[in-house]
Amino acid sequence: MLNIGCHLSTSKGFKNMGKEAVQIGANTFQFFTRNPRGGKAKDIDEKDVKEFLEIAKENNFGVILAHAPYTLNACSKEEDTRKFAMEMMADDLVRMEYVPNNLYNFHPGSHVKQGVEVGIQYIVDMLNSVLKEEQTTTVLLETMAGKGTEIGRSFEELQEIISKVELKDHMGVCLDTCHVYDAGYDIVNNLDGVLEEFDRIIGLDKLKAIHLNDSKNPFESHKDRHEKIGEGSLGIEAIKNIINHPKLRHLPFFLETPNELDGYQKEIELLRGLYKE
Template sequence: MNRIGCHLSTSKGLQKTIEQCLKINADTFQFFPRNPRGSKSRLIPRKEIEDFLELRNIYNINDIVCHGAYTMNLCSDREDLRKLAIRLINEDMKKIQDMNIDKYVLHPGNHKKQGIEKGLDMIIHGLNQIDVSNGQQICIETMSGKGTELGSDLKEIAFIVNNAKIPLYVCIDTCHLFSSGVKLDTFDEYLDEFDKLLGIDKIKVIHCNDSMMPFEGNKDRHEKFGKGLIGESDLLDVIFSERLKGRPIILETPNDLKGYKMEINDIRGKFNELQKNK
């Protein structure tokens, strides 16, 4: 089965996340390299990173995902904010390199009524100034499409990925796909289209969230696994898709650690059942 884990806080130190993964039966996880709602970031001491790297290897916690701060907007209508986003992403690229992590999920941005075309051009312009020369993989996330948010239409994601000068990848989010109007009960058709526009190997991360909000509602509210309007069966179709083998599955469901453990064990159990019945 693909690696599976959830979003974890690093406020108690990076090493703590490995302990938490073991506790909840996860073999990967996601975290924010800085405060997700601001741009402040704690400088992580060298020793903490070294301990983290050692523990990761011992316990085989891998394919770890970093998530860029929500506040960064590469297509803001303010130049200073666009420049800030570029600077912060470049800082994050150095940070994740130190931590030996390659996957970095990024929301495309909000065009703020400047229009889709202008927004997409700004995002590409910004991304072209990011240094990923050490193999960092920026994964543009598929979005719900609330307000002027870009990336709810696969064509927008494809335009960014296919036109930027740096290599880019994609993170698919089940809640966002559903709320943007992608039918998950015929997920293979989406993958066919994805393959045509981008190539399936561009998908590097799967966010597995159920949705509180209705299909095509363009609203982003995550629900616990199988407890929302997508439902367990369609979610399992996505995360167990043979065509998405090897991608880390990250839960961003509204849970505490105990809840995450239950979801992870539940999903692992379903996978084993399916294997037996094959």
């Protein structure tokens, strides 16, 4: 079964996100834990969560993916920003236990000319502070396109972070198809080779989710502009190969393409038609 969904608005609550997912033919979804620009999260409504869990069970949902706000920069040169990131992630991970055994994704951050090694150590320090042995949530590092001083532009950088985290069992990777292509990993012409490289450096057992996006930019552009499925530089054939690849087809796929709900519904229908059961 193809586990596929898109990004839904958290403001509507879990129950309504679940209903919207079913309405557009999805069996999972991604959501922001709070406003994508940061700030205080809404209080958890336990009745809302309970009703969502019933919807998810009735409709055979796969794991859902929470996305940290874009303002979370664990490797900022500003101590207050790093402290804010740590407090926000710690709070998010407590809240995630209301919907246990799911995924939490974040952008590793930008080191702002401090250097990659300094940035990585700050990220590791945060993760070693907030991860708890008893948590059921798996925290994912997202592969990045490599614009500016972003960390996560290479598999080596992600592996260096994971290698220094004490509770490695709680860590994984979310591979963004637009980002990795923009970063210089040729998933269009050499998908097998890229996956072999990922396995050698990080391990495919750590790959927990896919952000399925086409790209507005050419290969190795080091930019980050998502395009609708089949309308960008990856193209429909590459997307088809990704969702059907034997090493990827079991993973949850999350669309972050420039769409409204009706556009996501069309893409989900398209992808279900391309998926080989």
